[in-house]
Structures are given as structure tokens and as C-alpha cells.
Amino acid sequence: MRIVLVGPPGAGKGTQAAYLAKNLAIPHISTGDLFRANISQGTPLGREAKSYMDAGNLVPDSVTIAMAEDRMEQPDAANGFLLDGFPRNLGQAKALDEYLKDHSLKLDAVLDLEVPEDEVVKRIAGRRICRNDSSHVFHAEYNKPETEGVCDVCGGELYQRDDDREETVRKRLEVYHTETEPIIDYYKAQGLVVDIPAMGKVDEVTTRAMAALPSRDA
Known part of the structure; x- marks a missing residue:
């Protein structure tokens, strides 16, 4: 199974990619x-x-594409892979198509995680990170600490990263609309896109995505 996962920042791509890759027994290949x-x-x-x-x-597309191609040629990707963050634009999507064609392979699906823009802003702008340990993450609405501004785990100060500020999030969304959204139309023309509502609990979204995938026997 060869899958591309797309969606705006804050849609939960990394989380869903990890769960889906585990369920499908294929490697999760993320640009990061x-x-x-x-x-x-x-x-x-x-x-x-x-x-x-x-x-x-910015790192040129040629370098990113070469890294992705090298990773897809590793033995653990022989039976498939899940791409997260690649392709990011039309040039990368067309390069991926050429690579797959050259290797007599094809994509099985492009999963588009759909989240309303206001929800994306709320998810990201509400994040609060512990200054002592960045793995301690809270949310101003969805995962509040017992004491505002204080980490429940270690008592460290909670703060909002510059990347998580609303104005920065909206700029990231503009970039997504301009650079990445066109690949959705590109793949729709190939009949590959499956829309996945990404609101709700993580396991609910994973269940929707798994149910939407084509049969591996097809």
C-alpha cells in the first residue's frame, strides 16, 4: 500500500501517519x-x-526529492510506504509520479485530512509548551493544566511558541493554500483523493481513514 497523506497544519498528519503506518505495517516517511x-x-x-x-x-525541491527517493528504495519500503509532508507542491508531486512510473509502481490513495480553518488556528494557537521539557504539551482549551501557566508534570513555565501564534499560523495556512492545495486537485484528476473528516478523537479519525482505503486485494 502506497499512500500520500495531506492536510493543513494542525490537521494531525503526524499522529495519523504513525497510527496508519503501524496498522498497515509500512514505514512512515516524513519530510522532517x-x-x-x-x-x-x-x-x-x-x-x-x-x-x-x-x-x-529554502532547501531546493531537487534535494528533498532525492532524499525521498532514497528512502523509498530502502528494503522496509518494498511493500509500501506512507508519505507525510511529501510531496509538498506540484513539482514534487510530478517528480513522485515519475519515480513511481520508472519503478513500475503506483499510489493507492491520497488521504486528505479535512479540518475547518478556524479549528486549525484554535488547535495550534492554543498549544502551551513547558520551558523545562518540550515534550510536556498542554492546550488552553483541550488539555488545560491544573494551574494556568504551570506544567502539571514538572512545575515548569508554560509558554506559547512564536510558531504557534495566530498570525504565524494564518501565514502557514496561506502557504498551504498556495503551494500544497494544488496537489489535491492534481491527484483528484487521477481519482486518488479520499476526503477524511479529521475532527473528533484520534482513534475515530484513524478508523475513518482505514475504512476509506482501497482493499489491498484489489
């Missing part, structure tokens, strides 16, 4: 993990990506 792995291992692609990042520049 690819960059971290290549940079930490000092691969040629990692060094190239780091040179752009250190200079404050």
Missing part, C-alpha cells in the same frame, strides 16, 4: 524525519541541505 536523519548522519544530501539551511535559504 528525512532531513533530520540525513543531516545527523552527514550524508551528501544532508550536507547539501544543511548548507542551504545555514545560509537561511
